[in-house]
Amino acid sequence: MVKKISFLIILSVLIVFVNCLVVPAEPNFQYKVYTPMGYKNQVKPAKYGKNSKILFIVDFSNSMNEELGGKKKIHIAMDTLSSILPKLDPDIQTGLRVYGHRAGFTYLQGCMASKLTVPLGVNNAQNILNSIYQTSATGWTPITYSLKQAVNVDFAGIEGKKHIILLTDGGENCDESPCTYAIELMKQRDDITIDVIAFDLYDTEANNQLRCTALTTRGKFYSAGNSGELTDSLFDSLGIDKDVHGTIKMNNN
Secondary structure, three states, rough: OOOHHHHHHHHHHHHHHHHHOOOOOOOOOOOOOOOOHOOOOOOOOOOOOOOEEEEEEEEEHHHHHEEEEEEEEEHHHHHHHHHHHHOOOOOEEEEEEOOOOOOOOOOHHHHHOOOEEEEEEEEHHHHHHHHHOOOEEEEOOEEEEHHHHHHHHHOEEEEEEEEEEEEEOOOOOOOHHHHHHHHHHHHHOEEEEEEEEOOOOOOOOHHHHHHHHHHOOOOOEEOOHHHHHHHHHHHHOOOOOOOOOOOOOOOOO
């Protein structure tokens, strides 16, 4: 009898010990993390109509002279815009602002090197292309100043929704924060959306600042590491079907 009781006690202890070793498996949760490049596959972009206003802000800082795949980044950007602009509805108002197009002898000059080269208007594709091919990549990266000029000067007196597409290969280097500016801007108005295309940009802080700039204004942030991704980003930002064909009539006058 004693042996039987001892055996039952030992068996009970073994069962408790084994149960302690068996840990329930963690549930396999599938979290969907937001990524800008994945987001475009889920949401159909808005199509821009004849009352739309789109201002391109293009980086012409010196770093755009660096090569990517054997070709200068600025030339990749130019050629990409050349292939896409003809596909836009000519009735859409478009314009171009560039920055970094001139070198400054002082910090202040370099950080104010931003210029509206093509004011908003219809049938502007060729004017924009003429402008970018006549501009050289030279200076710094005054992103925030360029955004301020676009909002306060380029859009002055223009009603309705306005869309900025910022193409840059670097972050702000003029002691300002485009993220902070975007936050303050949205406290005052809701008629401006900023899409940002970070081209061959791998600096974490710069990407965070630019991502904030886009998402704060209900825009999209794209990270493009090559010419193909740059093309896809622009197509998506503009809401253009890749299969749409377009032509620009050259003005020989």
